[in-house]
Amino acid sequence: MKIHRAYRYELAPNRMQRVMLAKHAGVARFAYNWGLARRIALHEEAGQSTNAIEQHRELNRLKKTDFPWMYEVSKCAPQEALRDLDRAFQHFFRGLNEGRKVGFPRFKKKGRDDSFRLTGSIRVLDNAVQLPRLGRIRLKEKPYVEGRILSATVKREADRWYVSLATETEIPDPVPPSGEPVGVDLGVSWFLTLSDGTKIKAPKPLRRYLRRLERLSKRHSRKKPGSRNRRKSALALARLHRKIRNIRQDFLHKVTTELAKTKRAIVMEDLHVRGMVQNRALARAISDMGFGEFRRMLTYKCAWYGSELIIAPRFYASSKTCSACGYVISELPLSVREWTCPACSTRHDRDINAAKNLLRIGTASSAGSDACGDPSGGAALGC
Incomplete structure (x- = not known):
């Protein structure tokens, strides 16, 4: 049967890699907050809603003129953040329909919500992981990963960075x-x-x-x-x-x-x-x-x-x-x-x-x- 499994390892980035990790987390946080503000404004002005695909297209149109600094990071970081926002609204409205008390999606804060997710070409090496636009980042322990890698979620906890590799693998019953x-x-x-x-x-x-x-x-x-x-x-x-x-x-x-x-x-x-x-x-x-x-x-x-x-x-x-x-x-x-x-x-x-x-x-x-x-x-x- 197919199962989804995650492997979590602590990263050991150098100084330049720490800067790039922080930039990716900042862009993902900005995209999430921008998307949330746009949804709230759209609902108040026209009573309409939107989705992650439409918001990603709108954000791409604004990159060249308003947010050129977003080109410094992988395009997956803001894209996955908008998908997370879409899922947050789906959970919120589902809870309302079922009569459960579910909190409205909140804005993310620097220092508390420093994370981002990447998809695409992700490789696990002997003592490192290779991520899109970030390159090869050393790990503090030898990794062991089975199955096809679906995504990599990078998160900062206090002063340490961690990567979680989501995989899909086939195991016998x-x-x-x-x-x-x-x-x-x-x-x-x-x-x-x-x-x-x-x-x-x-x-x-x-x-x-x-x-x-x-x-x-x-x-x-x-x-x-x-x-x-x-x-x-x-x-x-x-x-x-x-x-x-x-x-x-x-x-x-x-x-x-x-x-x-x-x-x-x-x-x-x-x-x-x-x-x-x-x-x-x-x-x-x-x-x-x-x-x-x-x-x-x-x-x-x-x-x-x-x-x-x-x-x-x-x-x-x-x-x-x-x-x-x-x-x-x-x-x-x-x-x-x-x-x-x-x-x-x-x-x-x-x-x-x-x-x-x-x-x-x-x-x-x-x-x-x-x-x-x-x-x-x-x-x-x-x-």
């Missing part, structure tokens, strides 16, 4: 792993609780570096705008944010890969993360976990390795349902981590019990019965 199916309960105290009793803690990098982050943010706010010291403090702050993100991403990649490679079927709950972060007492802790990213990674890795990902109904009462007899208690506050079933007197660990219930309804739904494992529609289980 994966053989499902031999491991037993598991139910997965996500939480804040324990990031992951499996139905077999395994519990995994998250590194919680934001909580670990919160005091340092607050201190650097305070120092940054006191620097004079436009000064060299403010640029230094901004760089230190960006480096810390990058470190926090890398720790979280590394943990999520390792956990999802292990699950997808070893478990035949994985059942997890359909968490409404956007609603969960409305709880002011838990918003920071929930955001530090990365539940949405965990599900995204697990989705494509299960397809790669042949395991099955089953999503349980969002309102299934997995924690309040006894995994031994099916009794559902009326109330179970978050502070209660263990409870005893009034019907069968079974003592439950809250998280393990929820994982067992998720496994039960997941295996029942994959067998062709109701998603909650109850032919009557799951009312008895609190679905």
